[in-house]
Amino acid sequence: MARYLCDFCVFLKRRVYLISWISxxxxxxxKSFILYLHGHQFFYLRRMLGLGLCVSRGTASVLNIxxxxxxxxxxxxxxxxxxRVLSKLWPGLFFFxxxxxxxxxxxxxxxxxxxxxxxxxxxxxxxxxxxxxxxxQWPEINLxxxxxxxxxxxLISIAGVTGVSMLLxxxxxxxxxxxxxxxxVYNAFWYTHQxxxxxxxxxxxxxxxxxxxxxxxxxxxxxxxxxxxxxxxSLPDTPKFAAVQSTTWQxxxxxxxxxxxxxxxxxxxxxxxxxxxxxxxxxxxxxISLSLSCPHDDFACRMGQYVxxxxxxLSVMEWHPFTVxxxxxxxxxxxxxxxxxxxxxTKGLEKLLKERGPNNLNILIDGPFSSPMQGIAxxxxxxxxAAGVGITPFVSILRDMLINPRNRLPGRIxxxxxxxxxxxxxxxxxxATEAILQLRNANRPDRLHLExxxxxxxxxxxxxxxxKEQNAITHMVVLNEKGGLTHLIxxxxxxxxxxxxxxxxxxxxxxxxxxxxxxxxDFNIAKKYPLIGCRVRRGRPHWDQVFxxxxxxxxxxxxxxxxxxxxKLVKLLRSKCKYTxxxxxxxxxxxxxxxx
Numbered sequence: 054m055a056r057y058l059c060d061f062c063v064f065l066k067r068r069v070y071l072i073s074w075i076s077x078x079x080x081x082x083x084k085s086f087i088l089y090l091h092g093h094q095f096f097y098l099r100r101m102l103g104l105g106l107c108v109s110r111g112t113a114s115v116l117n118i119x120x121x122x123x124x125x126x127x128x129x130x131x132x133x134x135x136x137r138v139l140s141k142l143w144p145g146l147f148f149f150x151x152x153x154x155x156x157x158x159x160x161x162x163x164x165x166x167x168x169x170x171x172x173x174x175x176x177x178x179x180x181x182x183x184x185x186x187x188x189x190q191w192p193e194i195n196l197x198x199x200x201x202x203x204x205x206x207x208l209i210s211i212a213g214v215t216g217v218s219m220l221l222x223x224x225x226x227x228x229x230x231x232x233x234x235x236x237x238v239y240n241a242f243w244y245t246h247q248x249x250x251x252x253x254x255x256x257x258x259x260x261x262x263x264x265x266x267x268x269x270x271x272x273x274x275x276x277x278x279x280x281x282x283x284x285x286x287s288l289p290d291t292p293k294f295a296a297v298q299s300t301t302w303q304x305x306x307x308x309x310x311x312x313x314x315x316x317x318x319x320x321x322x323x324x325x326x327x328x329x330x331x332x333x334x335x336x337x338x339x340x341i342s343l344s345l346s347c348p349h350d351d352f353a354c355r356m357g358q359y360v361x362x363x364x365x366x367l368s369v370m371e372w373h374p375f376t377v378x379x380x381x382x383x384x385x386x387x388x389x390x391x392x393x394x395x396x397x398x399t400k401g402l403e404k405l406l407k408e409r410g411p412n413n414l415n416i417l418i419d420g421p422f423s424s425p426m427q428g429i430a431x432x433x434x435x436x437x438x439a440a441g442v443g444i445t446p447f448v449s450i451l452r453d454m455l456i457n458p459r460n461r462l463p464g465r466i467x468x469x470x471x472x473x474x475x476x477x478x479x480x481x482x483x484x485a486t487e488a489i490l491q492l493r494n495a496n497r498p499d500r501l502h503l504e505x506x507x508x509x510x511x512x513x514x515x516x517x518x519x520x521k522e523q524n525a526i527t528h529m530v531v532l533n534e535k536g537g538l539t540h541l542i543x544x545x546x547x548x549x550x551x552x553x554x555x556x557x558x559x560x561x562x563x564x565x566x567x568x569x570x571x572x573x574x575d576f577n578i579a580k581k582y583p584l585i586g587c588r589v590r591r592g593r594p595h596w597d598q599v600f601x602x603x604x605x606x607x608x609x610x611x612x613x614x615x616x617x618x619x620x621k622l623v624k625l626l627r628s629k630c631k632y633t634x635x636x637x638x639x640x641x642x643x644x645x646x647x648x649x
Contacts, residue, residue, distance in 0.1 A: 070153070071160070078115050078164060086111035094267040097194055097292065101186045105178040106265070112172035117304040119165040120256060124308045126154040128315040129422045159230075166227040173220045180204040180213075193294050194266040211262040215255045222248045222255075232620075239396055243371055253309065256301060263296030319419055328418050330411035331387055337476040339394040340442060341403060342378075343411075347386045348418050354380040354388055356449040357426030361419040362390070366409075367401045372419060376426075376445040376646075379452060391480070393442040425615070425644045432613055433464035436603065436641075438626060440471040440618030446646055447617075448481060451501075455488040458495035467502045467603070469594060471618070473509045475578055478589070482582040489584050505589045600629050604639040612639065617646040 089095050089107045099106055125131075132154075180196070184207065187200035196207055207213065222245075228234060229242040269292075332344035354360075354377050361372040379389035394403040405414060426446040429435045430453070437447050447468055453460070472478065485503060492498050579586025603612070616626050623645050630641040 081114040081118055082111040085114040094270050097191055101188050102179050102182045105175045109172055109175040112168045115168045117301055119161050121304045121308040123161045124312045126158040128311055130315045130318050132423050166223050169223045180207045196264055212264045215259040219252055219255050222252045260299035260301055265297040266294040267297050269293045269295050328416050333406055333411050336480055341392045344387050344389050347381050354421040356430050357424050357446050358421040359424055360421050363417040364402055365415040366405055367398055373398055378445050378448040380449055391445050426646050429463055429615055434612055435463050436467045436612055436614040438469045438616045440622050443617035444470050451484050451488050455491050458491045458497055465500055469504045471506045475507045478578045482585045486582050486584045503588050506594055507591055508593055596629055600633045604633055604637040607639055609638050613642050613644055615644050
């Protein structure tokens with residue numbers, strides 16, 4: 054019984070924010086629902102429309118708060134102001150907001166779509182009731198002109214047209230936001246989300262038609278004593294009606310003001326942020342390294358931040374985020390970004406660079422913007438996991454270690470990088486080698502623990518035997534079902550964890566290996582970069598052993614795990630962090646870079 058109670062408490066702790074949001078939504082819905090269900094001023098309207106009135110007004114309150122909050126994560130300049138205020142006072146709160154901003158936006162958006170559909174259905178029912186239950190005694194509260202008027206004719210009004218238009222916009226945004234559509238047709242996702250401007254305009258116009266009427270009550274009259282007269286239609290005075298006052302502008306005033314100020318600020322700064330491409334390097338794996346000039350003298354960027362980039366030759370509306378891998382310095386006013394040619398826009402940019410050259414492209418930069426990865430620079434111990442081009446947020450950390458090897462923060466970095474082909478290691482091979490040597494010279498070799506995993510290799514590779522040997526040498530620390538630690542690492546392996554050994558992990562290769570036709574498999578990183586080659590392993594990490602090693606190495610510590618990679622890896626590592634935090638005394642907080 055105690056175990057189930059503990060599991061329930063853990064579940065509540067993990068879902069506390071979602072439960073809080075659901076509770077807030079239900080509160081606003083219930084408050085408006087009860088008001089229209091029992092409010093005396095809505096007696097005649099409720100008699101005609103029934104529960105459809107209560108449901109439509111309850112969902113309208115939820116839609117107001119959703120439309121107000123869904124814009125907040127999009128105010129990037131506001132996030133920069135928050136960073137300047139909270140970075141010194143409460144940095145943990147700010148980075149938590151950045152890491153949760155995307156999930157918060159998605160949660161609010163799902164609520165918006167759900168309640169938008171319910172709100173529309175309830176109003177369709179209201180149109181039917183307006184037609185069927187036409188009130189001949191008080192015709193001023195009717196929307197229909199006569200009894201049994203077609204509901205489709207009632208739909209052709211300001212409230213009906215704006216409502217249907219907003220429903221179509223919300224549904225198109227919701228459908229194109231699904232992972233399948235967004236992955237395959239990203240442009241559809243991008244362009245449908247640009248409809249938020251007409252959506253906000255329609256939102257302000259929608260309630261102004263005054264379709265719903267309420268009775269103007271005399272506050273000095275004892276309403277409770279007259280209820281019997283109302284029900285028997287024997288009122289001494291003729292009721293007066295007025296349109297229900299809209300509260301949408303009250304909800305939207307501050308968020309819309311912040312959003313449009315942020316948008317105008319960004320638009321004007323973008324027009325002044327034209328940059329020149331100083332150098333283009335085509336790296337293995339169809340990855341492009343762009344060295345860009347700083348857009349202005351005040352341009353400053355921190356480790357882990359990202360910028361939005363536009364190429365007018367490709368699209369004047371699309372802005373794509375890229376992490377800054379080399380931040381500008383006072384003596385060198387340039388910054389570097391890496392671009393993986395994977396989607397339509399990035400492939401188009403790769404083609405333009407080859408055909409027109411870098412000097413004939415118009416590039417605009419917006420930013421830089423804060424990212425959860427900035428928290429690495431403040432950690433005593435940081436665990437970083439990257440896959441493919443997801444290494445970009447951590448490259449600036451390696452560069453900082455190279456320049457400032459004796460800095461206290463970040464203290465120690467555990468960096469795991471998973472790639473498909475070995476030649477992709479050249480992206481950071483030179484930088485990582487120099488950083489390792491510099492840390493050794495500074496007597497701080499324990500600041501960087503680097504593990505590299507190559508997942509793709511040919512079955513007929515002559516090094517396969519060495520690879521099997523290499524995979525056999527691993528950290529023998531695992532978590533059993535009860536959460537205990539078993540198979541602790543040996544003394545020989547412990548000595549080589551933070552100090553590389555050139556004869557470790559199959560780094561000694563035969564000199565007379567035949568060359569393969571495919572360069573991806575023929576490349577041998579150990580020949581040119583032995584300090585990197587000795588850290589290369591074949592296959593994927595054994596995550597149970599990796600997390601067990603961290604739990605054994607840092608008992609009773611609270612660590613942050615920073616991840617940048619595909620969805621499957623993010624989901625896996627998040628579950629491993631929860632499992633390790635639950636069954637060991639080492640607590641892991643998972644932080645994911647998703648360009649919030």
